[in-house]
Amino acid sequence: MAVLVTGGAGYIGSHMVWALLDAGEDVVVVDQLSTGFRWAVAPEARFYLGDAGDKALLQGIFAMHEIDAIVHFAGSVVVPESVSDPLWYYENNTAKTRNLIAAAVEAGVRCLVFSSTAAVYGSQDNDRPVGETAPLAPESPYGFSKLMSEIMLRDTAAAHDFNYVALRYFNVAGADPLGRTGQSTTGATHLIKVACEAALGKRGAVEIYGSDYPTSDGTGIRDYIHVSDLVDAHMKALDYLRTGGPSLVANCGYGEGYSVLQVIEAVAAHGRPFEVSHAxxxxxxxxxxxxxxxLIRQKLQWVPRLDSLDVIVQSALDWEERLSRKNSFDLDHIREKLATADFLKSGSR
Structure with a gap:
């Protein structure tokens, strides 16, 4: 049997592929490489270039491989972008998820782990940690697109022999401790990624969006979770579903928040100081x-191992440095190829 990973060339998806292979799983990846990278996919995984909502592609994959479970990461994740282009988010995150679910049901795949988000909650009226029973009040099309997908999963599970785990991510950061993959997206908007780029001189400054929030230092507070701990939650969710566990919606976070300023200070302490501007x-x-x-600790026996802001920041910085070396090597390799091509062309005249 095999696991289908959609968006497996992306940040979280590529970590998941490595974890599955480390566990001895057979892995099939589908990714259209709009934000992911082919090199980020572990070579042992079977890769299909395409859209996770493409019905014909999915039918072909299910016909060719014995898929018994799906881990669905593919989608768009930038909140401000969803505000400016909501219809794309409802297409890419919701409509295509509907196609994936339909193809899974048709193929008899009974287990799906879904990449959801804490954005389904919106702002809360108190400072207490947000539980799964909190009011669902998204404040962006991104949050609504994920909530709609959760509703489709719920209704499908009620009508078919099909179960799912929807994991509501908080803020994912960090990189594979073994250095095999990390956050590599160009123009990423995640704070720790942006701050690490600034600390290494790849950005001129880090913008703080809002310094008048009702928080201790006026900047937004988020619960940052190391990507490897998040992937471990997915692995436990797969085991849970495969052993007959009923459908579940659970938060993925540590239960501790850090402000934007605290994160910036942590990155500067591990890297080097950088300019900060306010917007x-x-x-x-x-x-x-x-x-x-x-809930996830109780139901899935999930125990985080990397729940430290310093650990998250250091792994992110290590990856950013590795990525710089990789990009430099790639650029030199391209230049060498071009120079060789020019030499051969001049010699053939």
């Missing part, structure tokens, strides 16, 4: 979002 709040951003993760 107005972004549409759709909440003041504080911190997880109550007691």
């Amino acid at each position: 107005p709040r972004r549409p759709g951003d909440a003041a504080s979002v911190v997880a109550d993760s007691s």
